[in-house]
Amino acid sequence: MPPRKLAAIFFVLCAIAGAAASQSQPVKKLTIALTRHADDDLEVTGMVAGLSAGAVGYVAYAELVGLPQFTTTIQNDSNFADQAYRGVRITGIRLEQLAKALGALADSDLIDALCTDRYHSHYPADYIAAHHPIFALKINRERPAQWAAKAHVYDLGPYFITHANFIPRDKFLTYLEQPQIPENIMRLNFSTIAATYGPITPRGDFPPNSPVAQGFLIAKQNCLRCHFLNDAGGTKSSRDWPSLATRAREQPQFFERYVHDPQSVEPHAHMEGSPTYDDATLDALTAYFRTFTKEKPHK
Secondary structure (H helix, E strand, O other): OOHHHHHHHHHHHHHHHHHHHHHHOOOOOOOOEOOOOOOOOEEEEEOEOOOOOOOEEEEOHHHHOOOOOEEEEOOOOHHHOOHHHOOOEEEEEEHHHHHHHHOEOOOOOEEEEEEOOOOEEEEEHHHHHHHOOEEEEEEOOEOHHHHHHHHOOOOOOOOEEEOOOOOOOOEEOOEEOOOOOOOOEEEEEEEOHHHHHHHHOOOOOOOOOOHHHHHHHHHHHOHHHOOEEOOEEOOOOOOEHHHHHHHHHHOHHHHHHHHHOHHHOOOOOOOOOOOOOOHHHHHHHHHHHHOOOOOOOOO
8 A cells, every 4th residue: 555545544543533532531611701801712602501692602712722632634624735734733622522512502403603704614413423523723733823923824713623534425416515614713603504594495395406406505515605695694795695696597697607717707706716516516506596586496
């Protein structure tokens, strides 16, 4: 077996062993303050024991690093794609363990990570169980800001989420499940799948393998990170769900070109394109958004 493959297997086994050790230890309950004491306090909202509806709690970095942690080598996180920083070592805690330490209520089955630029990443229970995302606290044994200053790269901190080795589950057409790897996290909100995905569920009854159902899956994992419908989703983009739906109905070719390569139609667009999406994948996303317009949707 080639040495590189052996090394990769070794790192994965170390990650599994470290994670198992961290999860076998009793979960320490974190202290959640009702006032902020430092700029890098992690905000906590939603379905958490001791927090009333709409309240914001704050957890100090010192509290978080007091939890049982493990260290692993990151294999395929695009935030560390530069050749010079591959093989970076991340120290953190499994997101499911952090939820227990924060006192997340049993009915909460989705965690929403909000970033400083209003980008959101969503972690439903099945995603967490399949991928075991890591709430990162250190990079190569240093706080993210310290590591970034020495490495002369962008600061991902104070908190970010990564995976030891993300392997997509959902594969259809030319779409692959997207890793949720937000940076500069400011808040964790504990909610439910129904509250988060309910508002963007397609209007109508569609078979699981229909284009609309496939478009819905793409929208949940991708579009909802920056676009929003009422209180669901991110607000990094000013374009909400109805505006996307209108564009998909009235200008479907423009809509699909924009998703595929935003800068080809708007040179100053900030959105990242999806160049791997073929026509059928783009058509599925268009079909999904058209269910939010007044026209009669096509199955």
